[in-house]
Amino acid sequence: RGLEAPGAVELVGELEAAGARVRVVACDVAERAQVARLVEGIVAERPLTGVIHAAGIGDSALVDALTTQQLHDVLAPKADGAWWLHEVTRGMDLAAFVLFSSAGGLVLTAGQGNYAAANVFLDALAQRRRAEGLPATSMAFGLWEVGAGLGQYLSDIDRARMATQGVPPLSYEAGLELFAAGLRTDRPSVVPVHIDTAALRSRTDEVPALLRGLAPAPRRAAAAVETPAGAGELERRLVGLTVGERLRAVLELVRGEVAGVLGHSSAEAVGP
Template sequence: MAARAPTRPSNAYLDALAQRRRARGLAATSVAWGAWGGGLGTIDEMMGAQWRRTGLMTMDPRLAALAMAHTVGSGTAHGVVADIDWERFAPGYTMARFRPLLRGLPDVIDLLAEDAPEDGAGQSELVARLAGLSPEDQERLLTELVQAEAAAVLGHASADATGDRPFSEIGFDSLTAVELRNRLNAATGLRLPATMVFDHPRPSVLARRIRTELGQTDTSSVDSVLAELERLEASLVALPKEKIERARITSRLQRMTTKVAEIEAVGVNGDTVTERLDTASADDVFAFIDQEFGMD
């Protein structure tokens, strides 16, 4: 048996060794384990508290030993023995991208696909409060909401402690970002992504995103389009590669890019670049090259 901690660089070698021995009919099991409690682990109390905060719980040594014995006796080449609070761990672990390790865990898949509040009470109440307010007052109200929830997540008594400072400067990490997302989802009835804190660096910027999601902006504005692109990007990052390929998302995005390029190619009088060049003098052509390609 090759017993290993789940984060060391030698893991791949041990896993490959166990797989090779099993293929040759020899005994081998590579077991990755989480944090052992009872003073038997390799982490101190402070590190253990940090791990528990992220959802990696310390294990009772007796139960951990029984689980390891069961894994070794199961005849598999690989196994994981860990006590994980998926509700805490999964959102932060999958924030940047979907993790193949979790692909076969239905409970985790369901957790990550959790819907917004079904009754929509939070959104209805907030939209009612925004109705009749000017765009500036709407943004101010939503900014104050984000600041208040951010302060609560960080344990501050007042939003004044955070202000409109960047989330990265006031102590947000992957776990607190998920907590803030959950609080804002409950308050707004939206389904904001866990990456929102990192995609929107400060409360006022995130407030504008929420305002757009609530349908309080002009859908033809540049800010609205950019907000939609940010939301689309966040959704794409969460999709497995095979789903992107199967849905032909890449080709659809390329067609959209081509369409935007065609719009940009139309001149101020409605002429395309080709039409403008057909009627241009030599000086006009050189001026066009200088403008488009920055040539001196």
């Protein structure tokens, strides 16, 4: 979007005040010809020494509901854009080729099959570039709490759910510190996230496989099977109801439980 992007004008002002020369150019990174023209315009003036690919878009849906358009819209700026940058700069002497991946390719992927796939592609591209002797670092970041990018579309409920899952958002300062640390490593892929091990151990759902070593399940002594709390009350509620009334009563009970787990204030937020 060039200077039409939110905050672009202010960012240019800050960078120029710090002594940088800045040029903002609108470019569709999913189009190879546009990426090639962008790079050619840079190298015509001075050598290109570094690339940071930070494009991304979200369009969430469960896997069986994803459309071809949703896959294209999300994969294009990330996967296509990164690949074209890789191709058109392959012969240049770069000091850094940084790909902003996401922890969404590893954990927290509910409803983000297209986004997860796009980010895993970036991780694989970094591996491939390193194998070819080219610089590359893919950083699978957690959410940055900066009020911009994909984070601006998350609700307070989304943020609370991420925190209870053990992967809270990164502050601006923490994100920059981890970015610098990632550049200093000699690894093609790093995962700069903040893991709350206490929250991981408190999760009531299944902990993602990649995080289980950070929060081993506590050993529990064998116990006799007991009737779940509230089961008797539910049974009493259902006695005397018709089949249709029973279905409605159980549906409302399940919606209420799901709403509570997801952090919603009302069962109405969970569709039947």
